[in-house]
Every structure is written in structure tokens, then in C-alpha cells.
Amino acid sequence: MATVTPLLSCTDLSRHFGGLKAVDRVDLTVMPGEIRAIIGPNGAGKTTLVGLICGRIEPSSGRIVFDGEDITRMPAHRRVGRGIAYTFQITSIYPRLTVFDNVALPVQRMRGSHVASRGIRSEVMHALERVGLAGERDKLAGNLAYGHQRLLEVAMGLSLKPRLLILDEPTQGLSDGEIERFVALVREIGEQATILLIEHNMDVVMQLAEQITVLNFGKVLAEGAPDAIRANAQVQAAYLGTDYDD
Amino acid sequence: MRADGPARVWLLHAAVVAALWAAQFVLPDYHDGVLARVMVLACFAMGYNVLFGYTGLLSLGHAMFFAAGIYGAGLPIYHYGVHVVPAFFCGIAAAALLALVAGALALRTVGVAFMIVTLMFAQVAYLASLWQGEWTRGDEGLTLSRNERIVENAWFFLDPTNPATRYALAWLLFTLVLAALLVIARSPFGRVLVAIRENEERTRMLGFNTFTNKLAAMVISGAMAGAAGAAYVLLFGYMGSTFASIQYSILPLLWVLLGGAATTLGPLLGTLLMFYIAELSNDALNAWFPGANLSQIGIVGVALILLVLFFPKGILGTVRERWLKWLP
Numbered sequence: 001m002a003t004v005t006p007l008l009s010c011t012d013l014s015r016h017f018g019g020l021k022a023v024d025r026v027d028l029t030v031m032p033g034e035i036r037a038i039i040g041p042n043g044a045g046k047t048t049l050v051g052l053i054c055g056r057i058e059p060s061s062g063r064i065v066f067d068g069e070d071i072t073r074m075p076a077h078r079r080v081g082r083g084i085a086y087t088f089q090i091t092s093i094y095p096r097l098t099v100f101d102n103v104a105l106p107v108q109r110m111r112g113s114h115v116a117s118r119g120i121r122s123e124v125m126h127a128l129e130r131v132g133l134a135g136e137r138d139k140l141a142g143n144l145a146y147g148h149q150r151l152l153e154v155a156m157g158l159s160l161k162p163r164l165l166i167l168d169e170p171t172q173g174l175s176d177g178e179i180e181r182f183v184a185l186v187r188e189i190g191e192q193a194t195i196l197l198i199e200h201n202m203d204v205v206m207q208l209a210e211q212i213t214v215l216n217f218g219k220v221l222a223e224g225a226p227d228a229i230r231a232n233a234q235v236q237a238a239y240l241g242t243d244y245d246d
Numbered sequence: 247m248r249a250d251g252p253a254r255v256w257l258l259h260a261a262v263v264a265a266l267w268a269a270q271f272v273l274p275d276y277h278d279g280v281l282a283r284v285m286v287l288a289c290f291a292m293g294y295n296v297l298f299g300y301t302g303l304l305s306l307g308h309a310m311f312f313a314a315g316i317y318g319a320g321l322p323i324y325h326y327g328v329h330v331v332p333a334f335f336c337g338i339a340a341a342a343l344l345a346l347v348a349g350a351l352a353l354r355t356v357g358v359a360f361m362i363v364t365l366m367f368a369q370v371a372y373l374a375s376l377w378q379g380e381w382t383r384g385d386e387g388l389t390l391s392r393n394e395r396i397v398e399n400a401w402f403f404l405d406p407t408n409p410a411t412r413y414a415l416a417w418l419l420f421t422l423v424l425a426a427l428l429v430i431a432r433s434p435f436g437r438v439l440v441a442i443r444e445n446e447e448r449t450r451m452l453g454f455n456t457f458t459n460k461l462a463a464m465v466i467s468g469a470m471a472g473a474a475g476a477a478y479v480l481l482f483g484y485m486g487s488t489f490a491s492i493q494y495s496i497l498p499l500l501w502v503l504l505g506g507a508a509t510t511l512g513p514l515l516g517t518l519l520m521f522y523i524a525e526l527s528n529d530a531l532n533a534w535f536p537g538a539n540l541s542q543i544g545i546v547g548v549a550l551i552l553l554v555l556f557f558p559k560g561i562l563g564t565v566r567e568r569w570l571k572w573l574p
């Protein structure tokens with residue numbers, strides 16, 4: 001295993017907003033095929049960290065290498081071309097466009113934008129079928145139920161054929177039944193892509209994650225397999241506010 | 247997205263174009279002249295619509311592109327006796343180049359700042375046209391004679407001062423620009439422009455370079471406005487600084503809002519209606535308040551306020567929302 005090159009490695013990565021160290025000297029290495037969960041209390045810097053990885057936010061210092069290539073200064077839209085896809089924490093779709101058009105955009109992005117519209121139809125429908133939204137294709141995305149909007153966003157991310165799919169709190173606001181389906185879907189996606197998952201729902205994290213990174217105050221507090229993290233006293237302290245040395 | 251969708255769309259547009267062609271045989275001469283002018287100005291409005299309607303960028307400076315088309319075509323003819331055909335393309339190129347430069351700078355801003363920066367660019371262009379009075383004769387303007395505007399060779403004779411020829415040329419330009427707009431609106435590129443309008447950050451994170459797409463929209467928009475300007479000076483023979491003034495930046499916005507932003511046929515409808523509304527109200531103002539010398543620009547302002555307050559989607563935008571969802 002040691003000889004496999006990591007898909008993603010962040011070295012000494014920082015982002016400061018004024019005096020606030022949102023991400024503070026983080027090292028993160030993700031191997032190909034992994035499902036990695038990033039957890040931590042509110043304000044720990046999780047969203048900022050994945051924002052740095054996908055290029056929404058510029059780092060203050062440090063280095064990001066994706067598949068052997070330094071992408072630290074690469075604009076976000078080119079990182080998508082390299083295989084990094086991001087789904088937003090707050091649902092970000094095109095509410096006034098149809099479900100079909102929402103997915104047609106990432107599909108045409110991966111095909112090159114000069115392909116005629118009709119060529120992409122089957123691919124769009126395939127992506128919609130995967131998340132179970134094929135029947136809603138002519139609806140305006142804004143008229144979908146919230147859970148379906150989240151699924152639509154995953155379909156958009158999938159259509160980018162990502163090698164690294166970043167899911168930022170995907171189950172927030174979903175019902176238990178929807179969460180169950182979602183877990184199955186992420187597992188299925190995980191067979192082809194590496195996944196970075198920010199998640200507050202610990203059941204979901206424990207079901208899906210192979211490795212967990214815990215952030216607190218912008219720093220990596222702990223990293224390891226789910227069982228080890230669950231047993232980690234520092235992590236419990238960060239979440240529950242208990243003293244370390246009790 | 248149904249199978250008959252594309253055919254229906256193309257049929258509708260072909261019918262509109264055919265009706266415009268037929269109109270010249272039905273309407274009295276005066277209205278032929280109005281319609282020729284409206285068709286050319288509708289090209290200006292369609293260009294504005296690419297940027298405002300589809301891409302969601304509100305420019306307050308499109309007069310500079312219209313004027314670049316007018317001067318880019320008219321000045322080479324007036325000063326250097328350049329042939330009409332290359333002069334026409336020179337007008338388009340001047341506007342497209344100006345749009346590229348202005349866009350590259352103005353698109354670094356968003357929202358209100360973008361409006362102000364485009365407005366400033368346009369004011370610079372307007373003042374430059376006054377300042378270079380030796381060349382342009384400023385407000386007074388220049389007229390092109392019939393001899394300077396005809397195309398004549400062994401196979402071909404085209405006289406834009408002839409009303410029928412003028413109508414045909416205006417119609418031809420309108421048809422080409424409308425077809426281009428329709429193709430863009432239904433293309434993957436058009437979908438990206440709409441995506442930028444609806445949610446730019448999401449579009450960027452889907453891997454699109456939103457800056458270059460917006461810049462492309464700006465250049466296409468400027469080139470269409472420039473084509474309208476170049477045709478205007480060739481068909482009607484007059485160029486003056488008025489065409490670079492703020493009024494001609496507001497008018498296309500008004501035409502597009504009235505007809506329906508982000509619709510292909512809205513610019514034509516808006517331009518046509520506004521032309522007659524302004525004219526009728528001008529007559530009415532003169533009849534009711536003789537000697538008051540009230541300007542129709544006031545009507546334009548009132549119309550703009552009423553539209554934004556009560557009718558923000560415009561005529562075809564509302565029609566699309568309520569009844570014909572397939573309208574492009």
C-alpha cells in the first residue's frame with residue numbers, strides 16, 4: 001500500500017480570515033478509492049478546508065497536490081476538469097431551470113461545450129436514473145422536494161465523472177428514509193470515485209467512512225479508522241466538551 | 247424537449263420573418279419606413295438581450311457599441327471613400343473589438359459596479375465623439391450621400407436610398423441576427439449563459455470558466471449592436487453623437503424589458519411597440535400641450551418605471567410563463 005501514490009495530499013495548508021485561522025497548517029492525505037469523512041464541531045474549518053481543495057477559496061499558505069500535480073493555484077473550473085467535483089453545503093442548483101437542464105450542464109462540460117444538445121440526452125437521463133429522478137426531468141428544479149434537490153445536486157456532481165467527489169453535509173435536512181437511500185447511493189458511487197464527506201450525522205459517518213479526519217479550531221485533531229476515532233478521548237472532548245483527563 | 251419542439255420553434259420564427267417580409271406589400275409607405283428602422287434597431291435590442299436577458303448582465307453602455315458600428319462603418323466611407331461592403335464589416339469589427347476591451351475590464355466587476363463601469367465607458371465614448379469633432383462633426387453629425395451608399399458593379403446594383411431596397415436589407419439583417427440569436431439561445435453555450443445568470447458560483451463549480459463565457463457573450467452582444475449601427479448608417483445615411491449618448495444605452499434595455507428579456511422575439515416586439523407608443527404619445531403631448539415642447543424621452547422613462555414595477559417579465563416573458571413554455 002505504501003507505494004500507491006495518494007490521490008490528494010494537502011501539506012501545511014492554511015487559510016486565515018483576518019485573525020481567524022479557519023484552516024491552520026493542515027496535512028491531509030487521501031488514497032484513491034477511499035471514502036474519507038471529515039468531521040468536527042461547527043466552525044472547525046471543514047467547509048473552508050474542502051473549499052481550498054476544490055478551489056473556491058485561495059489558501060493563505062501551503063500546498064495541494066492532486067494526482068501528482070500541484071493544483072494550489074489552479075482556478076476552480078480547471079480543477080473540475082482534473083476530476084474534482086464539489087456539492088455545496090447549502091443546496092445550490094438552478095431552481096428556475098428544469099431538472100434536465102440542471103444535469104445537462106455538467107454533462108456538456110465533460111463532453112466539451114460545442115456538442116449538439118441532443119447528443120447528451122441519454123447521458124443526462126442515465127445520471128437522473130441513478131439518483132431516481134428520471135421521472136422529474138421536466139419539472140423546474142426549484143419545485144422539487146428538498147430531499148430531491150439534494151439528490152439532483154449529487155446527480156450534477158456525478159455527471160462530472162469525478163475522481164474526487166466532495167460532499168458537504170449531504171444528508172442535512174433529509175428524512176431517515178432518504179438518508180438510508182443516500183448512504184446506499186454514496187456507497188455505490190464510492191466504488192468508482194474517491195469521496196470526501198463532511199457530515200454531522202455520526203450514523204452516516206460510521207456506516208460509510210473508511211478513514212475519518214477530525215478537525216477542531218482549524219487543526220487536525222485526530223485521524224484514523226472509525227473505531228479508533230470513536231474511542232479517542234480528545235475527539236469525545238471536542239464534541240462533548242468534557243475534560244481530557246477525567 | 248418533446249420531439250416536435252425544435253420544429254415548432256423554427257416554424258414560429260420562420261412565420262415571423264415571413265410576416266415581416268409580407269408587411270411591406272400591405273402597409274402604407276410611411277409604416278414601411280418605420281418598420282425598416284425598427285428591424286434594424288431590433289438587431290440592437292437582440293444584441294442587448296444576449297447580455298442582459300440570457301447572461302443576466304445589465305449594461306448601461308450599449309450605446310457605445312451601436313455608435314462604434316455607426317462610426318466604424320460611416321467614417322471610413324465619409325473620409326476615405328471606402329466601399330460600402332467592407333465598411334459594414336468594419337463597423338461590426340469596431341464594435342466587437344470595443345466590446346472585447348470594455349468587457350475584459352468591466353467584467354472584473356459585478357452587479358451595480360458593472361452597470362456603472364459600462365456607463366462610464368459609454369460616456370467616454372460619447373465625449374470622445376464630441377471631442378473628435380473635426381472627424382465626426384459631433385452633435386451636428388455627418389450625412390452620407392446616395393453615391394457613397396450604393397453598391398454598383400457589373401452584376402449587382404443596390405441602392406439603400408430606395409425604400410424597397412432599404413426594407414429588404416433591413417429585413418435580411420434582422421433575419422440573420424434573429425437566426426443567430428435563436429441558435430445561441432438553444433445551444434449548449436446559451437445554456438451556460440443562462441446558468442451564469444441563474445447561479446454563477448454553481449456554474450463555476452461545474453467547471454465552466456464563467457469569465458470567458460461572459461466575455462464571449464459581451465463580444466457577441468457588442469457585435470450585434472455594431473451590426474445594427476453599421477446598417478443604420480448605411481440605410482439611413484446619418485451619423486451623429488446622439489447615437490452614442492445615454493439615451494441609446496437606455497432604449498435597448500427598455501425594448502428588451504417590454505418585449506420580454508431572454509426571449510428571442512421579445513426584442514422585436516418591444517422595439518416595435520415602443521416606437522409606436524413614443525410616436526403616438528408624442529402626437530398626443532403636442533396636441534394636449536401645444537408649445538410646451540415636451541420630449542418623448544419622458545414617455546420612455548415613465549414606461550421603464552411602469553414596466554419594472556408591474557410587468558418585469560415583459561410581454562413574451564409573461565406569455566411564456568403562463569401559456570407557451572416552449573418559447574425560446
